[in-house]
Amino acid sequence: MKEETMRFYLLDVSYETEMSKPVILLWGVNEGNERVLLKDPRFRPYFYVLLREGVDSVSVKNEIMKLSKPKSPIISVEEVKKKYFGRPRSALKVTTVIPEYVREYRELVRTIDGVEDVLEADIRFSMRYIIDKGLKPHAWYDVKVKELGKSPVYRVDNVYEVLEDLREVHSDERPELRALSFDIEVYNKSGTPRPESDPIISVAIATRDKVMSKVAETKSDLEVIKWFKETVLELDPDLVYGYNCNNFDWPYLIERSKRIGIKLDVGRKVGVLPTSGAYGHYSIPGRLNVDIYDFAKDVYEIKVKTLENVADYLGVMKKEDRVIIPGHEIYKYWEDPSLRETLRKYNEADALSTYLLAEIFVPFGEQLSYLTGLPLDQVGAAPVGFKVEWYLMRIAYSVNELVPNRVERKVQSYKGAIVLKPIRGVHENVAVLDFSSMYPNIMIKYNVGPDTLVRPGEKYDPNDVYVAPSGHKFRKRPDAFFKISLVQLLELRKEIKNKLKELDPSSPQYKILDDRQKAVKVLANAHYGYMGWPHARWYCRECAEAVTSWGRKLITESIELARKLGLKVIYGDTDSLFVIYDKEKVEKLIKVIEEKLGFEVKIDKIYKKLFFTEAKKRYAGITQDGRIDIVGFEAVRGDWAEIAKEVQEKVIELVLKEGDTKKAIEYVRDVISKLKKGQIPIEKLVIWKTLEKRLDEYKVEAPHVSAAKYAVERGYEVRKGDKIGYVIVKGAGKLSKRAKPWFLSSVEEIDTSYYIDHQIIPAAMRILGYFGVTEDMLKGRAYGLMAFFRKESENESKDKRA
Incomplete structure (x- = not known):
């Protein structure tokens, strides 16, 4: 067979054993857009x-x-x-x-x-x-190979043997990769579907230019699963997307396939099924299976991360533009032949939403994969600590540093970042000053790391160490392992950002590099948290403690400098200062901090109006571009009903955007009126809570536990880790006794008093209480409301006279 030098885009790395020897398998695409497999038999463990x-x-x-x-x-x-x-x-x-x-x-x-x-x-x-050869998935390489030809074992265009190590070719081009997304629907009358008994009744697949589906005609899912396998093999994707597919779709498909005798070998190696890997992800030979939920779960603004909620929030598919069927009613749409077309549309909308979300999330994931070496199917599923660790392992190899073993440790607390008590009320024209990569820069400046930490009993020269305010000492030389890693990352980010200035923001190259600089930022900022992570190989609680002590000192000194310049400091949190914006004074403060303290600080955002309660980490503001920011209120917490979030966001908008407290009161009263009339959809009244334990392990019966037991008694199955959605219904006794699964309840049963007194009113009062509004006013009690409006009128008259 002939030898040649091939240009090759690396997607994934795996291995197999041939004749009692391991062979590395490199899956990817060559310059001619062929799907190829490169086999390297030279490497040994x-x-x-x-x-x-x-x-x-x-x-x-x-x-x-x-x-x-x-x-x-x-x-x-x-x-x-x-x-x-x-x-x-x-x-x-x-x-x-x-x-x-x-x-x-x-x-x-x-x-x-x-x-x-x-x-x-x-x-x-x-x-x-990957580590030893310095490989980066989603990068181009030149490699000397020997052609082995086509093989009946592999579903690729050609197979080659690697003769020399791969040499990276720096290119911002990306080949035309083939991708599809899929979604399954399951027949189930009794809660959580079980693959041992409940068939798959519909499967949908979406690609860049089409959506297709197969709905079962009988309760046998043989034809549906067969269609899924044949369609995947025909489309031959490099990337396969699902939403929560690692936890549901893949294990379900595999189990159902076994039961009906279909071998679900949809990968590029004949006869090999998808298998569960290191981080709970499913690995498909030669294809990258990407669970989009792994990326969506980091969008903290979305409380309940259902596919339709995420797609709606990110604007790829609005709820009003698609079919939505409650999960517990899916079986009804299959049982009634006249409704099956609606079921098909629902299934197809899920598959298409997943594909469109992938176009948002996956480019960022590819760049995380490029930096860490973790293939794309794993990089999303891996916790952030592991992402940092794989990057650190690459650095360790390059500097001849041995990688420590993982040791199980108990969580040890230490004093954290400084958080100032805010000045309560509404403030106008507030600038947020952000210390650029504060913790990474502290680690670099003071050479922080487990390898430079002076341990108890060790000798040291006082002139050769940095002493943290916490008392921990770090040797100034040689460079700490973490410092080497961070300097590389921050220099890379600076280099990328400089290159971005030369590119057209609409170009594909700009998009790739912008995603890469975001991935670099994520890894750099995670170094500090990694040091205090109990599962870390390079765990160092003393290092984390020292960094936060330097951070507290930096913020405190910056506040003093701001006040000396005559700037009013409203709030401070970890690596940010909130000050009343005075352009000249703020610019001077930035310069002074950089000169005197040696840290870069910049204006992160400017609020037209910003509202603080007396609580730390709780504020709401309106930015210069009219966007509303909400931090720490019920609106972004997971243990409140959607109606509370909706009310609070609207109240904030009316108070900050329109400056109209009266209108906010009237709005809340209108919501209460609609609730009493049964005009609020039950979906907005659901409270979500996760079952952290098995039901029999709960000693105290919380509402979500009671609701879960209620569901079980009626034939539904629930497991540890399930999200339980419940509502509070009318009746006597403890709250937990009145919690019912939302899908087994009706609007007529709702305890409106509970939602008024414990959801709507508290959410609104977090904001309106500052303006002298009382609960009586929100409930529409005439005396309080008239007194308030009279007071408001008097204040307006005083303002006019002034």
């Missing part, structure tokens, strides 16, 4: 053995070689000089053949005398390859 100080490495080496097993022999044991938490150490690099044997050898090697620890044995083989 290994781990490190950390030796105790003064131990004879030769004797340990000999003992390790004695452990060699015929099925996966130890190929070599090589002495290497490494760093461990910044300190020079001797280690042995142990290389074997089969990746699965690494962990077995780890446990055996640990028992050898003179071994302090065994490291990097828990790094997955495909990720080990």
Whole structure:
């Protein structure tokens, strides 16, 4: 077969075993837009053995070689000089053949005398390859290959063998990747669908230019699942999108397929089913399965993150423009043949919404994948701590630093950021000054890291350390591991932003680079939180504590400088200051902070009006472009009904935008009137709460627990982790006794007094209470309302006379 140099866009990395040897599989697209598989048989698994100080490495080496097993022999044991938490150490690099044997050898090697620890044995083989070869998914590479030709085993255009390591080609171009989204609907009369009993009655698939679906004609889902498999294979996507598909659609499809005898091998390797991976994601050979819910759940403004809510909020598909069927009623639309077309439209709207949301979220995910090395199907599912960690592992490899093992720890609290008590009331023309990447810059300036931390009992020169206000000390040299990582990230972001200035904002290259700089920012800002994360390999509570102490000092000193310049400080929180905007004084403050304190600060936003209660982290404002910001109120909390959110947002709008307290009172009274008349849809009255435990583990019966039990008694099934939506109905006794699942309730049953007194009034009073409004006024009691309007009239007269 001929040898050639190929230009190749990397999508995913996996491996398989051939003839008792591992082969790395590189899936992607070549320059001719062919789907190709590159096989690299040259790489072998290994781990490190950390030796105790003064131990004879030769004797340990000999003992390790004695452990060699015929099925996966130890190929070599090589002495290497490494760093461990910044300190020079001797280690042995142990290389074997089969990746699965690494962990077995780890446990055996640990028992050898003179071994302090065994490291990097828990790094997955495909990720080990990505790290060692410096690969970045969603990047172009030149690679010398040998053509192997087509293979009946792989659903690709061609297969090649890798002859040399890949060389990245820096390009902002992206190939035309094929993508589809899918959604399934399930027949179920009794709550949560169960794959062992409930068939799939409809499947929809959306692509860039079409939406298609298959609705079952009988309760057998054989034809529906068969259609799904054939359509996926025919469309041959590189990317497969679903919404909550890792938790529902994929496990459901796989289980139903087993029961009816269909092999759901929809990937690019014949005969291999989708399998659950490290972070609960489903892996499809040669395709990237992306759960859009993993990205949507980070949109904190959306309280209940259903697909239709997220699509509506982000404007890709408004609720009024699509069919919506309550989940507990889906079976009715299939049972009645005249309603099946409505079911089809509902299913298709879900698939299309998922595709349109993917176009928003996935480009950012691709850039996170590019930076961390985690393939796209994993990078969304992985918690942010793991994203940072994989990036740090790449840095560790490049600076010869050994990766520590993961240790389970209890959460340890420490003093956090400074949060000032705000000046209560409405303020006009307020500037928010934001310290650019405050915590990352503190970590860089003071060389913070577990490798530079002076531990108890260690000797140090007072001139060679930085001392935090918390008392922790950090050596000034050499550069901390975290500092190396952060400097690279911040310099990369600056470089990207400079390049963005040269590009047309409407160009594809601009979009790619803009998403990349956002991904860089996410990783950089997460370094501080990572240090205090109990699951972190490079955990350092003292480091996190020191950083927050420097942060508190920086904010306090900045407040003093602001006041000396005559600026009124309204509020301060972590890395932001809120001041009454005076252009000349604010510009001077920015300059003084940068010169005297050595930190960059900028104007993040300016509010026309800003309202504070006496509580910290709770405010609402209207920006210069007319947008309303709400922080900390019920409107953005998950334990309040939609009606409370709606009322509060409208009250804030009327008070801040229109300056009309009277109109706000009248609005609230109108909502109360509609509620009493049963004119508020029950969906707006639902309170959502997650079942954190099994029902039998709850000692105190909270409303959502009571509602869940009510559902179970009526044949519905609920499990730990389910979101329970309930309403409060009329009746006597404790609140928990009057909580019912919303889908088993009607508007006529609603306890309107509860919603008035515990949802609508409190939500409105958080704002209106400051203006002298009482609950009586909102309830429309004449005396209070007349007195208020009289007082308002008197105030207006005084203002005119003044």
